[in-house]
Amino acid sequence: MLEAKDKEILKILERDAKIKSEKIATMVGLSPAEVTAKIKELEDKGIIVQYKTIIDWEKAGEEVVYAFIEVKVTPERDVGFDAVAKRIYKFPEVHSLYLLSGTYDLSVVVEGKSMKEIAYFVAEKLATLDNIQGTVSHFILKKYKIDGKVLEPEEEDKRLAVTP
Amino acid sequence: MLKRNGFVSKAVQDIPPSGIRKFFDLITTIKDVISLGIGEPDFVTPWHIRDMAIYSLEQGYTSYTSNAGLIELRQGISEHLFNNYGLQYSPQDEILITVGVSEGLDLALRAIINPGDEVIIPEPCYVSYKPCTIFAGGKPVVIPTDADTGFKITPRQVEEAITDRTKALLLSYPSNPTGATMSKEELMKIANVVAKYNLLVISDEIYSRFTYDMPPTSFVSLAGMKERTILLNGFSKAYAMTGWRIGYAAGNKEIIAAMTKIHQYTMLCASIISQKAAIEALRNGKSAVEEMYNEYNQRRRVIVRGLNEIGLKCQMPGGAFYVFPSIKTTGLTSEAFAEKLLFEEKVAVVPGTAFGDCGEGYIRCSYATSLEKIEEALERMGKFVRNLLNKV
Ligand SMILES: Cc1ncc(COP(=O)(O)O)c(C=O)c1O
Numbered sequence: 001m002l003e004a005k006d007k008e009i010l011k012i013l014e015r016d017a018k019i020k021s022e023k024i025a026t027m028v029g030l031s032p033a034e035v036t037a038k039i040k041e042l043e044d045k046g047i048i049v050q051y052k053t054i055i056d057w058e059k060a061g062e063e064v065v066y067a068f069i070e071v072k073v074t075p076e077r078d079v080g081f082d083a084v085a086k087r088i089y090k091f092p093e094v095h096s097l098y099l100l101s102g103t104y105d106l107s108v109v110v111e112g113k114s115m116k117e118i119a120y121f122v123a124e125k126l127a128t129l130d131n132i133q134g135t136v137s138h139f140i141l142k143k144y145k146i147d148g149k150v151l152e153p154e155e156e157d158k159r160l161a162v163t164p
Numbered sequence: 165m166l167k168r169n170g171f172v173s174k175a176v177q178d179i180p181p182s183g184i185r186k187f188f189d190l191i192t193t194i195k196d197v198i199s200l201g202i203g204e205p206d207f208v209t210p211w212h213i214r215d216m217a218i219y220s221l222e223q224g225y226t227s228y229t230s231n232a233g234l235i236e237l238r239q240g241i242s243e244h245l246f247n248n249y250g251l252q253y254s255p256q257d258e259i260l261i262t263v264g265v266s267e268g269l270d271l272a273l274r275a276i277i278n279p280g281d282e283v284i285i286p287e288p289c290y291v292s293y294k295p296c297t298i299f300a301g302g303k304p305v306v307i308p309t310d311a312d313t314g315f316k317i318t319p320r321q322v323e324e325a326i327t328d329r330t331k332a333l334l335l336s337y338p339s340n341p342t343g344a345t346m347s348k349e350e351l352m353k354i355a356n357v358v359a360k361y362n363l364l365v366i367s368d369e370i371y372s373r374f375t376y377d378m379p380p381t382s383f384v385s386l387a388g389m390k391e392r393t394i395l396l397n398g399f400s401k402a403y404a405m406t407g408w409r410i411g412y413a414a415g416n417k418e419i420i421a422a423m424t425k426i427h428q429y430t431m432l433c434a435s436i437i438s439q440k441a442a443i444e445a446l447r448n449g450k451s452a453v454e455e456m457y458n459e460y461n462q463r464r465r466v467i468v469r470g471l472n473e474i475g476l477k478c479q480m481p482g483g484a485f486y487v488f489p490s491i492k493t494t495g496l497t498s499e500a501f502a503e504k505l506l507f508e509e510k511v512a513v514v515p516g517t518a519f520g521d522c523g524e525g526y527i528r529c530s531y532a533t534s535l536e537k538i539e540e541a542l543e544r545m546g547k548f549v550r551n552l553l554n555k556v
Contacts, residue, residue: 008458008462026465027463027465027466028465157206159202159204160202161199161202162184162188162201162514163184163201163202163203163204164182164203164291164340
């Protein structure tokens with residue numbers, strides 16, 4: 001079980017991976033050394049998986065296309081979905097992969113330079129794997145919110161400048 | 165023709181203009197101000213609550229409600245009070261939905277005061293307490309407090325303020341503007357005095373959800389106090405719902421009936437849409453409140469440390485979202501400090517004197533603003549204070 005302070009530190013880092021540990025220390029009421037030690041432990045345990053950056057590639061003028069691919073799978077004896085999943089996530093084109101409940105089994109997020117490139121990947125690489133019964137591709141048209149962050153400019157403060 | 169000296173009543177003319185209002189007029193003349201002067205959450209009401217209000221409008225909830233408010237809301241509040249303090253308040257006749265704690269305060273004072281009755285008010289305090297007491301025909305008797313006692317009152321101070329006209333004691337912990345909270349033990353000593361002199365207590369606990377270093381103590385939960393306390397609380401701060409104007413009063417039947425009598429003729433009822441939203445807040449708002457709580461708590465530590473580092477001595481307040489640092493080292497009055505800071509560094513704070521004479525030498529800084537803005541404000545204030553001290 002995580003301690004409350006660990007959880008608080010994780011939440012702070014989840015929002016801002018670049019924040020200095022001295023600042024975290026003040027925010028949570030610990031010493032900087034304690035915070036550094038806690039973060040190290042969380043990293044070692046694999047609870048902090050990676051520090052990443054959210055990038056708006058479109059704004060940078062880069063062509064990046066994403067698609068959600070619904071995949072229906074025949075699970076394998078003994079290994080279930082995991083073996084198929086492994087074969088899928090090894091492709092560098094696969095951005096994320098989830099096993100889902102419901103009408104289909106795997107959700108594959110594929111990243112490519114164009115729709116054509118993704119369509120080619122799905123048709124040639126994904127659909128042809130053993131145990132795959134069928135795929136349905138959904139291309140992302142617009143991103144509104146990624147990992148908890150809304151991409152539109154924040155709403156302005158509507159409060160008066162001074163209130164009692 | 166009858167001779168008149170204007171149409172405005174003397175009672176109203178005699179109340180001095182609000183110190184906050186004066187400052188507000190000043191601020192609107194300046195651009196790009198970082199404001200630490202805002203006494204309300206920087207969060208927008210959680211979406212599920214707003215969504216419920218929209219849904220209620222779609223369903224056609226646009227009418228009056230009963231004077232006391234929607235029974236579901238009163239039931240929700242009754243459960244909330246039971247779960248948090250283990251106290252039974254009947255939703256039927258011991259809870260009244262008000263238009264914010266503001267209305268609750270006004271009703272409570274008007275329901276109990278006979279002309280000339282005295283109400284003991286610890287200062288620095290929320291700006292409405294004294295004027296509302298006066299409007300109700302009462303006489304405010306102030307207990308001044310300062311940083312040396314953590315802006316808390318002692319039983320001795322209360323006893324010294326009591327006369328044979330004393331009717332009530334008005335308490336508000338956690339406090340706006342100081343953030344002071346009082347522990348259960350400290351409040352119990354006050355309760356003893358209250359019982360000894362047969363006083364009534366009006367307890368404005370609007371910041372109770374934001375009590376940081378200990379569990380909040382409601383005055384009503386102290387032995388013997390429930391019967392003689394009017395508990396005021398609301399949704400403005402806890403759920404970031406200031407604009408919805410919903411609060412409540414809980415107390416014994418007799419007083420709630422008296423308050424309802426005034427409320428029915430002056431307000432009729434609180435807005436039904438806001439009441440619907442408040443029901444949703446009570447049902448499903450817990451995690452949103454927790455998130456805001458954590459965020460305020462982190463900012464509290466950052467701002468207290470920052471103010472002390474720039475030489476404005478500041479205690480760690482136990483609640484609300486205010487700090488009340490001393491500016492005495494600068495040699496300026498609160499008002500001069502706030503004005504100069506505004507003009508020179510474009511940071512708005514509220515002079516401590518807006519909350520009572522004993523607020524002189526202090527300023528109120530609200531940390532209901534983003535951490536980034538707080539840090540920027542601290543930087544500007546640091547520069548300001550350094551310049552001030554180097555000059556002399
Ligand atoms: C101590 C205190 N009481 C009451 C109020 C008014 O609250 P409401 O919005 O419920 O009328 C405020 C608002 O700033 C406050 O700080």
